[in-house]
Amino acid sequence: MLELVSLTKKFGSFTAVDNLSLNVDAGTIFGFLGPNGAGKTTTIKMIATLLKPTSGSVRIDGVDAHVSPEEAKRYLSYVPDQPFLYEKLSGKEFLLFVANVYRLSVEETKKGIGECSADFELTPWLDKRIEDYSQGMRQRLILAAAMMHSPRLVVIDEPMVGLDPKGAETFKTRIRTAARNGTAVFLTTHQLSLAWEVCTRVGIIRSGKLVYDGAMSEISADGVGELEKKYLELTS
Numbered sequence: 001m002l003e004l005v006s007l008t009k010k011f012g013s014f015t016a017v018d019n020l021s022l023n024v025d026a027g028t029i030f031g032f033l034g035p036n037g038a039g040k041t042t043t044i045k046m047i048a049t050l051l052k053p054t055s056g057s058v059r060i061d062g063v064d065a066h067v068s069p070e071e072a073k074r075y076l077s078y079v080p081d082q083p084f085l086y087e088k089l090s091g092k093e094f095l096l097f098v099a100n101v102y103r104l105s106v107e108e109t110k111k112g113i114g115e116c117s118a119d120f121e122l123t124p125w126l127d128k129r130i131e132d133y134s135q136g137m138r139q140r141l142i143l144a145a146a147m148m149h150s151p152r153l154v155v156i157d158e159p160m161v162g163l164d165p166k167g168a169e170t171f172k173t174r175i176r177t178a179a180r181n182g183t184a185v186f187l188t189t190h191q192l193s194l195a196w197e198v199c200t201r202v203g204i205i206r207s208g209k210l211v212y213d214g215a216m217s218e219i220s221a222d223g224v225g226e227l228e229k230k231y232l233e234l235t236s
Contacts, residue, residue, distance in 0.1 A: 001026045001184035002047070002153055007056035009042050016042040018208035019056070024201075026152070029175060029185040031199035031216075033192070035235050039208040040188045041081065044157050047186065048078040061152055074102070077146035081157040083138070087131035091122055091141050094130060095148060102149040112148035119174050120144045120167070135162035143171060147178065154178065156187040160194060172198050192231060196224040206235050 002024040009017040017039040024030045034040050045051040047058050049069040058065040058072075065072035086094060092113065099109040117123045120140040130138065139162045146154060154175070160168055175185055175198060189195055195202055196216065204212040211234045219230050 001028075001061055002186060003057075003059040004043075004047075005057045005059070007043065007046060007058065008054045009039075009046060009051060010054045015208050017046070017053075020205070020208075020210050021056075022203055022210060022213055024153075024184045024186055026182045026184050027179050028201055029179050029187070029199045031195035031202040032186060032188045032205065033195060033202055033231060034188075034205035038205045038235075040205060041157055043205070044078075044080075044155055044186075044188065047155050048076065049073065075152040077149070077151040077154045079142055079146050079154075079156040079159065081161060083142045085130050085138055085141070088129060090127050090129055091117075091133070092126040094141065095126075095145055098145045098148060104149055108149070112150075116144035116148045119147075120170055136164050136167055139163050140167055140170075143174070147174060150181075151183060153184045153186065156185070158189060159187055160189065160191060168194075192228050193224050196227050202227070204231060204234050211235075 004020055004022050007017055007020040008015065020043060032040055032043065042051060046053050047065065049065050049072065052066060060072040061075045063072040086097070089097065095113045096109065099112060104112060117126055120143060122137070122140055122144055125133065125137060130141065133141065143159065159171055163171060179185055199216050201215050202212070202219065203210055212230070219227050
């Protein structure tokens with residue numbers, strides 16, 4: 001579903017991402033871990049076509065994302081760490097806007113808004129302006145919008161920002177369900193407990209280089225402690 005081939009991004013003489021290659025299959029929840037400044041967000045922005053690679057390629061469901069970006073983005077949902085929302089719109093108006101961007105039919109739009117609003121407990125807030133939403137409610141709205149068109153690939157940068165414990169559990173449940181239905185999930189997080197709970201596979205990046213890529217079960221079958229130990233070994 002997602003294939004990164006020798007992906008490199010340089011800013012002048014600084015190499016932010018260095019010859020990164022990996023594959024994420026349909027149904028996989030891939031945790032992309034690393035310290036601040038390791039290259040995680042730069043990688044995600046290249047996947048989402050917001051940054052052009054210096055070299056290498058990004059393929060989404062077989063489509064080169066930087067040769068045919070509009071086609072690739074039909075299969076993609078991207079949730080940045082600091083998402084932008086149109087504050088004067090209501091929650092429903094924002095979801096209708098997103099549905100229009102993805103060219104959903106009237107029936108698909110109605111179904112998507114109904115299901116995702118219920119999943120993220122947004123229904124009572126749909127007619128209120130986004131400017132009245134708390135940070136956690138805004139994050140729920142962004143996540144609902146990302147899932148509304150049943151994407152084949154979901155890319156999320158720090159998904160738990162602002163979510164309360166119930167919202168966090170809702171996110172975990174929804175993302176597991178999406179994976180069971182064949183969606184590939186690529187997420188970054190500094191919360192190793194989240195990675196251990198939901199990810200089936202993890203990659204660890206340090207100074208732009210991928211230093212580990214393997215199944216979560218290869219690191220830790222019993223608890224987050226072994227994941228933390230491996231992470232610290234590879235990033236310290």
